[in-house]
Amino acid sequence: VPRVFSGVQPTGNLHLGNYLGAIVRFVEMQSTHDCIYCVVDMHAITIWQDPAELARATREVTAAFLAAGIDPKAHIVFNQSQVHVHAELAWVFNCVARMGWLSRMTQFKEKAGKDRENASVGLFAYPNLMAADILAYLATHVPVGEDQKQHLELARDIATKFNHDFSATIASNGFGEEFFPITEPLITGPATRIMSLRDGTKKMSKSDPSEYSRIALTDDADAIALKFRKARTDPEPLPSEVDGLKGRAEADNLVGIFAALADQSKAQVLSDFGGSQFSVFKPALADLAVARMAPIASEMRRLLADPGHIDSVLTDGADRARAIAEKTMDGVKDVIGFIRKK
Ligand code: ATP
Numbered sequence: 001v002p003r004v005f006s007g008v009q010p011t012g013n014l015h016l017g018n019y020l021g022a023i024v025r026f027v028e029m030q031s032t033h034d035c036i037y038c039v040v041d042m043h044a045i046t047i048w049q050d051p052a053e054l055a056r057a058t059r060e061v062t063a064a065f066l067a068a069g070i071d072p073k074a075h076i077v078f079n080q081s082q083v084h085v086h087a088e089l090a091w092v093f094n095c096v097a098r099m100g101w102l103s104r105m106t107q108f109k110e111k112a113g114k115d116r117e118n119a120s121v122g123l124f125a126y127p128n129l130m131a132a133d134i135l136a137y138l139a140t141h142v143p144v145g146e147d148q149k150q151h152l153e154l155a156r157d158i159a160t161k162f163n164h165d166f167s168a169t170i171a172s173n174g175f176g177e178e179f180f181p182i183t184e185p186l187i188t189g190p191a192t193r194i195m196s197l198r199d200g201t202k203k204m205s206k207s208d209p210s211e212y213s214r215i216a217l218t219d220d221a222d223a224i225a226l227k228f229r230k231a232r233t234d235p236e237p238l239p240s241e242v243d244g245l246k247g248r249a250e251a252d253n254l255v256g257i258f259a260a261l262a263d264q265s266k267a268q269v270l271s272d273f274g275g276s277q278f279s280v281f282k283p284a285l286a287d288l289a290v291a292r293m294a295p296i297a298s299e300m301r302r303l304l305a306d307p308g309h310i311d312s313v314l315t316d317g318a319d320r321a322r323a324i325a326e327k328t329m330d331g332v333k334d335v336i337g338f339i340r341k342k
């Protein structure tokens with residue numbers, strides 16, 4: 001059975017983009033793959049996080065995974081910092097990846113902003129840790145949103161360079177030609193890039209300072225309706241054909257969200273709403289979002305009322321994850337020439 005790894009950062013407000021672009025896909029893949037889903041708290045601290053808030057958000061992401069339908073017994077759900085191999089393997093990858101490769105990462109440029117001198121070293125090295133997350137489990141498939149494409153390409157470059165740099169000891173230790181698999185990114189589905197409700201050129205993000213830029217998974221019906229009502233649009237009615245969405249980023253985004261929530265194509269949505277004003281379309285979109293999200297939000301609240309249970313899910317998942325990752329790390333050590341207890 002092919003193995004899937006993916007992660008979500010506990011950096012605050014989980015939103016519709018995380019849900020439609022990642023978590024829905026995580027749920028789907030459970031029937032065909034062995035899945036490892038990680039709350040990547042070590043990634044979160046590449047930007048300073050309030051400690052109490054970090055713990056709260058870690059439990060919240062876990063609750064979202066479970067509420068959406070991830071089965072933590074059949075698969076693995078854990079928080080990254082409980083498995084030391086992520087940090088250990090990331091160090092090795094810090095020494096495999098090149099400065100030039102990381103300098104080209106657009107997420108670093110966006111998150112560091114103008115004051116790059118003041119960004120953490122961790123924010124720069126973030127993609128190496130992400131490669132370690134995936135490759136510690138020799139995962140072959142990684143479902144992510146479109147924004148992570150570049151990081152996954154870097155993970156492939158790291159795996160390729162490691163396999164090449166250590167090819168002699170990889171072979172002599174009995175691992176054949178490739179130690180690490182060349183991971184396939186899975187960037188598919190109708191919602192690989194949900195945009196901000198305030199700016200159709202920026203992706204919806206947890207870290208956007210504006211609450212109105214995103215629909216949070218925990219928003220109630222009133223908040224959802226208000227945010228869609230305030231969502232930026234142009235004054236034209238919706239077109240009847242998908243082609244008519246060209247150059248209308250905000251309209252395209254709202255139609256795409258509707259389509260993803262309704263499991264329809266954009267063409268189907270436009271066949272129903274072509275010619276409608278946003279004053280008609282937005283309330284319909286809000287109703288649909290509430291119908292789809294409210295059961296998840298209420299299940300999350302139920303789960304979060306028992307943080308002890310959530311923590312035990314994470315700890316149990318971490319124990320099973322660690323067993324897999326430690327085996328990989330032993331192999332890495334042998335291949336590199338690190339002496340270890342046998
Ligand atoms: P942050 O702003 O802190 O980076 P984020 O919203 O980007 O938060 P992440 O935890 O970095 O969330 O990403 C979790 C998963 O959600 C990744 O697979 C990512 O590609 C996906 N994702 C994030 N934003 C979107 C979006 N707007 N549309 C679709 N998928 C998204």
Ligand code: MG
Nearest residue numbers: 009147205206
């Ligand atoms: Mg992100």
